[in-house]
Structure formats: C-alpha cells, structure tokens
Amino acid sequence: MILHPPILALTLAALVSAGALVAASAFAVRLLGRWNLASGAQSQIDLEKRTYLVAVALRFAMAVEIAALVLFVFNADRMSAMFVGAMCAVGALNASVYGFPALFAKIALFFGASLWLAADIVDARGRDYPLTRWKYGLLIALAPLALAEAGLTIAYFLDLKADTLTSCCGKLFTSDRPTIASEMAGLDPRMALGMLYGGFGVVLAGAALARRSARARPLYGVVSLAFFAVALAAVVSAISLYVYEHPHHHCPFCLLKREYSYFGFLLYAPLFAGAALGASAGALGLVRTPASLAHAMPAILRRMVVLSALGFAGFVLVATWAIARSGLILTG
Amino acid sequence: MSGWWARQRYLLDYASASLWRRKGRNLVLWAIFAALVFILGSVILFGSAIRREAALVLRDAPDVVAQAMRMGRHDMALASDIAKLKSVRGADRIEGRLWGYLYDTSTDANYTLQTPSAHAPDLALQKGEAIVGEGVARLRKLSEGKHLFLVSPAGRLLKAKVKKVLSPESALVSSDLVLVSAEDFRAFFELAPDQFTDIAMRVRNPSEVGTVSGKGALALPHYRFITRANMARTYEALFSWREGLLLAIATGAILAFAILAFDKASGLSAQERREIGILKAIGWETSDIIRMKLWEAGLISVSAFVAGMTLAYLHVFAMSAPLIETVLKGWSTLYPRFALTPHVDALQVTTLAFLTLLPYIAAVLAPIWRTASADPDRVMR
Known part of the structure; x- marks a missing residue:
C-alpha cells in the first residue's frame, strides 16, 4: 500500500459510507417486515422516528460517495507520477487489477445513490411517506454494491506498489485491440459527432414529451442512459482529439489534467448530472403515483427531466465550444 | 425554490443565535477542531510543497x-x-x-x-x-x-x-x-x-x-x-510516505476528536432539552430540528476548517513550518533555510475536508437525531 493522504481520505470515505449503507439496509429489512402506517403501536412509532436518522445518514453517505468519485479520479491522475509508464489516471488505475473495477463500481453507485436521493426527496413531500417501502427496497439492493465498491477501493489501494510497471492511455485507447475502449477510439469522428448531435436532438424531443406525458418518462430514462454512452464514445473518438489538438490522442482521462486547465471536470459534470437526473426520473416514472403525491411527484419529475436536459445541453455546449476553439481540423 | 431558501435562512438564523447562546462550550469545540485542521493541513501543505521543490531540483539533475x-x-x-x-x-x-x-x-x-x-x-x-x-x-x-x-x-x-x-x-x-x-x-x-x-x-x-x-x-x-525518473519517483514516494505516515498517526487524533464531538453533541443540558421541547410544541417538525442542528454543526465545522486551513497556510509558507519540518524533510545542522513556494490545490483541500469534516459530521449525526426525535411532553415535564 502507498500511504498517500488522498488514499487515506478515500479509504475513510469508503468505510464510512459503506458502513452507513449496510447499517441502513439492516434497518430496511426490519422496516419492510413491519412497516404499517395505520398502526399506532410503539414499534411503528420507533420505526418512523428511526427513518429520520436513516434518511439523514444516507443523504450524507451518498453525498460523500459522489464527492469521493471525483476525488478518486483526480487522485488517480496525481498518483500517475509514482508509476513507471503512467502518464495520467489510466496508468494509475491500470497499476492494479482492481483499479478500473473500483472506478466502475463507484460510477454505478453514483447512479444508484442519485436515484435513492431523488426517491427520498419525492417521498418527503407526501404526508404519509408513500414511497418508503420502495425506497428501502432499493436500499437493500444498493447495499451489496456499496460493499463491493468499498472492497474494491480498499483492495485497489492495498494492491498498489510504487515499483509496478503500468501502461499509459496511449496503449488502452488505440484502435487495434479488441476492447471496448479501442472500439470507441476507432469510431470515425465524423460519425461519433453526428451521433452526438443527433442523439441530443432525440434527448430534447424526449424531454419535451416526458414533460407532458407521464408515460414517456421511463422512455426518457432509457434515452438519457443511451445518450450518456453516446457522449462518452464521442469524447473518446472525437472531442478529446480537438481538446489535445492531436489526431491520435484519445484518452478521456488526460482531460482532467492541469495541462488542459481541468477541462474534463467542466465537460463531465453536466453530463453525469444530466444522466443521473434523467435516469432517476425515468426509474421513478415506473412507480405508480401515490394519492398523497398526486401533485408533488409529477411536478418534481418534470423538473428533473428539464434539469437533465439542461445538463446534457451544457455538455453539448462545452463540447461544441472545445471543437470551435480548437486548432485541429478533423472533418474537412 | 424561494420558499426553500427562506426556510434555510431562518434555520441558519436560529442556529447561529443558538450557537451564540452557548458560546463557551461551542468555542472549545471550535478551537479543538481548528487546531486539528491546522496540524493536518500543515502536514499536507508542507508535504506537497516539498515534493514540488524536489521535483524542481531534479529537473537539473543528470539523466x-x-x-x-x-x-x-x-x-x-x-x-x-x-x-x-x-x-x-x-x-x-x-x-x-x-x-x-x-x-x-x-x-x-x-x-x-x-x-x-x-x-x-x-x-x-x-x-x-x-x-x-x-x-x-x-x-x-x-x-x-x-x-x-x-x-x-x-x-x-x-x-x-x-x-x-x-x-x-x-x-x-x-x-x-x-x-x-x-x-x-x-x-x-x-x-x-x-x-x-x-x-x-x-x-x-x-x-x-x-x-x-x-x-x-x-x-x-x-x-x-x-x-532521473527513478530518483523523482523515489522522492515522490518517500515524501508521500512520510506525509501519509504522519497522517496515519494523526488518525488517533481524528478519532479522539470524533469521540469528543459525539460526546458534546450527546450531552444535552436541561435548558437545551426544554428549548427543543418548546420548538416542537410550537410546531417544528423533527426534520426541521435535525436541519437546524446540522446547520449548527456546519457552521462550527466549516468556520473552524477555514480558520485552521488559513493558519496552516501561514505556518507553512510564511514561517517554513517550524512545528513539523524536522519530521518531514529530515534534519541536519546545515539544513538549508528556504521559503517554500506557496501553492494550494483542490486535491489537498478536498483531502483535508474528507479527513476532518467527514468524521465530525458522521459522529454528530446520531446524537442530533436523538435530540430531535425526543417527545416534547417528555422533555418539558
């Protein structure tokens, strides 16, 4: 293990939030068995009281998880100075077999946490907490993911050794190897950008539809996730080339470096926010609207759809700006 | 949205007034928190500044x-x-x-x-x-x-x-x-x-x-x-290791502080208990009291964090970190007197926030909830 301050901070964050999620899901199991709002028994009152603690603790833990995702990537980039062959976060993540799985688990947990937070916000608006069962069911599903994430993060940090030989992003994002990263890098930039702008059109149409009709919201969730994938492919195959002004540098992680004025954070923040909001609105759209939320829930979901579309618009705007200001000409 | 803001502003208003009413007790907690941030912040700032110096020095070393x-x-x-x-x-x-x-x-x-x-x-x-x-x-x-x-x-x-x-x-x-x-x-x-x-x-x-x-x-x-790359990596690893080791030792201090915060937040005075009872009796909800208490914790921790960080910055960059330098850079009679180039980046501040704010908030959540969920009739009786 490398005793590096951000590693200590991230380990602490992983332990605290996984601990909170596991404790809360133990409570969730109890709640699902006994929850009965009509009852006035002491056990029901205790359960109701305890939901306040669990909700606050979970909001806190999920906020920590979201911040930890940013810190994790930022730190991986900084640590690349310690490994032979590493140039950016890719090298540091590749220095252990657990690196990329830990990152993917963090991203998956980010989406799960966003959905839970959205459900919690909606639920708090109803006088009878109608989504409680749904919310705590989701929590039980998230607990294994949180445990896996904490386990992978700690395994990754324990596995890191300063003398590891690793490979840089140029190795991973080349078009001649049969991996998803290579497929993305090998995509024709013109086609990738076409898909990006076309996809954005679909997102806007979907958002307009989902604002009006409740039935279209699950569909918008699917569209958001699809656009998220298209956007990442466009970053790897085209947008990064424009930012680096280099026709063969495809890395989506070098964008986060100081050399490119942390441009990646500006690019990814609205994209992740848009995808999380869109997917959460879509998933909540599958839930039948309870009577006590007849007004509040559709209003919140509509607002989430609008915010999600705004996030995607922000991403497209930032990407377009990068292309317009770049000195590289890829498409004649 | 404006209703939400107004609500938060009133809660913040109440929280700051309530902190002020118990200033003696809160000031102690605040000072200890600021001291903790100061020590950890000095270690982190000094560690990264000296790593930068080493990298600058090695730039001119033979290949x-x-x-x-x-x-x-x-x-x-x-x-x-x-x-x-x-x-x-x-x-x-x-x-x-x-x-x-x-x-x-x-x-x-x-x-x-x-x-x-x-x-x-x-x-x-x-x-x-x-x-x-x-x-x-x-x-x-x-x-x-x-x-x-x-x-x-x-x-x-x-x-x-x-x-x-x-x-x-x-x-x-x-x-x-x-x-x-x-x-x-x-x-x-x-x-x-x-x-x-x-x-x-x-x-x-x-x-x-x-x-x-x-x-x-x-x-x-x-x-x-x-x-030269070998030497650079060795220095990077060495200084990171020393910095991390100091922080790992300081984990004990963080833990002690979290216990102190937990204890302070748990031990309610009779007056506070009555106050919360009255708030509930006049219509505050449990969630409002939790929010108000979180505002209190936020005010204490964020202001102490800023104060501790500022002191750490001055300690490291204006005074060359007299309290910790021997541990981090080694010592000798002829050790150079040099001023470190001031430099703070988001990674350091975020790391420090994770190491100090996170344990503090985690420690006070349960006591805050216990306070907030008390029955008004029981606490006022």
Whole structure:
C-alpha cells in the first residue's frame, strides 16, 4: 500500500459510507417486515422516528460517495507520477487489477445513490411517506454494491506498489485491440459527432414529451442512459482529439489534467448530472403515483427531466465550444 | 425554490443565535477542531510543497548516474570506464564527477565537497579558490574574498579563497556545498588522478534514457545505473510516505476528536432539552430540528476548517513550518533555510475536508437525531 493522504481520505470515505449503507439496509429489512402506517403501536412509532436518522445518514453517505468519485479520479491522475509508464489516471488505475473495477463500481453507485436521493426527496413531500417501502427496497439492493465498491477501493489501494510497471492511455485507447475502449477510439469522428448531435436532438424531443406525458418518462430514462454512452464514445473518438489538438490522442482521462486547465471536470459534470437526473426520473416514472403525491411527484419529475436536459445541453455546449476553439481540423 | 431558501435562512438564523447562546462550550469545540485542521493541513501543505521543490531540483539533475559497485558497496569510478561508456550511442556529455562528504568538527556539520562541472563555466575555479553555499557561509561567517580552511580526516589542510557565495534561492541543494578545483579536491582527499566518485551522463533523446542506461549496464556490468525518473519517483514516494505516515498517526487524533464531538453533541443540558421541547410544541417538525442542528454543526465545522486551513497556510509558507519540518524533510545542522513556494490545490483541500469534516459530521449525526426525535411532553415535564 502507498500511504498517500488522498488514499487515506478515500479509504475513510469508503468505510464510512459503506458502513452507513449496510447499517441502513439492516434497518430496511426490519422496516419492510413491519412497516404499517395505520398502526399506532410503539414499534411503528420507533420505526418512523428511526427513518429520520436513516434518511439523514444516507443523504450524507451518498453525498460523500459522489464527492469521493471525483476525488478518486483526480487522485488517480496525481498518483500517475509514482508509476513507471503512467502518464495520467489510466496508468494509475491500470497499476492494479482492481483499479478500473473500483472506478466502475463507484460510477454505478453514483447512479444508484442519485436515484435513492431523488426517491427520498419525492417521498418527503407526501404526508404519509408513500414511497418508503420502495425506497428501502432499493436500499437493500444498493447495499451489496456499496460493499463491493468499498472492497474494491480498499483492495485497489492495498494492491498498489510504487515499483509496478503500468501502461499509459496511449496503449488502452488505440484502435487495434479488441476492447471496448479501442472500439470507441476507432469510431470515425465524423460519425461519433453526428451521433452526438443527433442523439441530443432525440434527448430534447424526449424531454419535451416526458414533460407532458407521464408515460414517456421511463422512455426518457432509457434515452438519457443511451445518450450518456453516446457522449462518452464521442469524447473518446472525437472531442478529446480537438481538446489535445492531436489526431491520435484519445484518452478521456488526460482531460482532467492541469495541462488542459481541468477541462474534463467542466465537460463531465453536466453530463453525469444530466444522466443521473434523467435516469432517476425515468426509474421513478415506473412507480405508480401515490394519492398523497398526486401533485408533488409529477411536478418534481418534470423538473428533473428539464434539469437533465439542461445538463446534457451544457455538455453539448462545452463540447461544441472545445471543437470551435480548437486548432485541429478533423472533418474537412 | 424561494420558499426553500427562506426556510434555510431562518434555520441558519436560529442556529447561529443558538450557537451564540452557548458560546463557551461551542468555542472549545471550535478551537479543538481548528487546531486539528491546522496540524493536518500543515502536514499536507508542507508535504506537497516539498515534493514540488524536489521535483524542481531534479529537473537539473543528470539523466543517468552510473556508480561503480564492489562487493555490493559504492566504489570509485575509473577514467577507463568513462572511456568505455563513450562508445554507447545516444549518450552525450559523459563526465566523471568528484564529490564527497566532510565532517567538520569545528561546526559539527557535514559539508558536501564537489568540483564544478566542466559544462558550467560560471562556476569554473582555479587552484586555491572555492565557492561556498549559503549555509556554509552562514556557519563559518564567510564572505567573498575571505579564506576557508578545511582539515581532511587524514590531517591535510586546504586553504581556499572564497570566490563567491551561492545565492539562497538554490539553498535546498547548495546550502552545505563547497566547490573546489579538481586539483585541490584530489590532493585533499588523496585521490589518484584516474579516480572519480561517479559518472554523470546526459541523453540526447529523453525517450531513449532507459535504452541508453541499459546499454551502459551491458558495457559496465559492475556499475549501477540510476535514471532521473527513478530518483523523482523515489522522492515522490518517500515524501508521500512520510506525509501519509504522519497522517496515519494523526488518525488517533481524528478519532479522539470524533469521540469528543459525539460526546458534546450527546450531552444535552436541561435548558437545551426544554428549548427543543418548546420548538416542537410550537410546531417544528423533527426534520426541521435535525436541519437546524446540522446547520449548527456546519457552521462550527466549516468556520473552524477555514480558520485552521488559513493558519496552516501561514505556518507553512510564511514561517517554513517550524512545528513539523524536522519530521518531514529530515534534519541536519546545515539544513538549508528556504521559503517554500506557496501553492494550494483542490486535491489537498478536498483531502483535508474528507479527513476532518467527514468524521465530525458522521459522529454528530446520531446524537442530533436523538435530540430531535425526543417527545416534547417528555422533555418539558
């Protein structure tokens, strides 16, 4: 293990939030068995009281998880100075077999946490907490993911050794190897950008539809996730080339470096926010609207759809700006 | 949305007034939190500043250094070996270096004696001349034109006129440095004319450094080849490790603080209990009280964090971190006096926030909830 301050901070964050999620899901199991709002028994009152603690603790833990995702990537980039062959976060993540799985688990947990937070916000608006069962069911599903994430993060940090030989992003994002990263890098930039702008059109149409009709919201969730994938492919195959002004540098992680004025954070923040909001609105759209939320829930979901579309618009705007200001000409 | 903001503002208003009503107790907690942030912040800021300094210093180091080895120990390099290295393609500017350490009994300090490189004409010296570092000049009260006297372990005397005192900007590497001519050096340490301390090489193409040092190792199998990248990584790992070790020890302090915060938040006075009872009786909800209490915790922790961080910044960059420097950078009589270049980045601040705010908030959540969920009739009775 490398005793590096951000590693200590991230380990602490992983332990605290996984601990909170596991404790809360133990409570969730109890709640699902006994929850009965009509009852006035002491056990029901205790359960109701305890939901306040669990909700606050979970909001806190999920906020920590979201911040930890940013810190994790930022730190991986900084640590690349310690490994032979590493140039950016890719090298540091590749220095252990657990690196990329830990990152993917963090991203998956980010989406799960966003959905839970959205459900919690909606639920708090109803006088009878109608989504409680749904919310705590989701929590039980998230607990294994949180445990896996904490386990992978700690395994990754324990596995890191300063003398590891690793490979840089140029190795991973080349078009001649049969991996998803290579497929993305090998995509024709013109086609990738076409898909990006076309996809954005679909997102806007979907958002307009989902604002009006409740039935279209699950569909918008699917569209958001699809656009998220298209956007990442466009970053790897085209947008990064424009930012680096280099026709063969495809890395989506070098964008986060100081050399490119942390441009990646500006690019990814609205994209992740848009995808999380869109997917959460879509998933909540599958839930039948309870009577006590007849007004509040559709209003919140509509607002989430609008915010999600705004996030995607922000991403497209930032990407377009990068292309317009770049000195590289890829498409004649 | 505006209703939400207004609500938060009222809660914040109430929270700050409530903090002020119990200022004695809260001030203690605040001061301890600020002190904790100050210590951890100093470690983090100093650690990363010194890593930057080391990286800057290494920028001018030779690409490859070759050291002769004998029975696993460092041995003298020979002029014939330098000739062999010259046949390695890609390497240029190969030179034997003369440097060594001298323990000076009169000042109880270790000096680094060295001869200037042939490629640094501004440092060229005649026999009987010397250039000294800022630390040596300070300790020996030397200035330009004065004479420096050194005695070797074998009893040989060196008398040299100080030609120049090196500027303090380069103090990190040159504080304990004494540059003398090769002739004086050999006479002082009784070295044969074909002996050198080690060999320095420059490599024309930076991406060939590994290959060139590999070829060098083939030509001279009894030599150890160290590249600059190796040294940079070693320094990075060393300082990170020291910094991390200090923080790991400080985990005990963080834990102690979290327990203190938990205890403070749990122990409610009768007056506070009544206050919460009244709030609930006049219509506050449990969630409102939780929010108000979280505002209190937020006000204490964020203001203490900012205060501690500011103090740490001043401690490290204005005062060169007197409280922690010996642990982090090592020590010696002649340790250079240098001011670190002020530099703070988001990674450091986020790391520190994770290490201090996170345990604090985690520790006070449960007590806050217990306070907020108490029944009004029970607490007011």
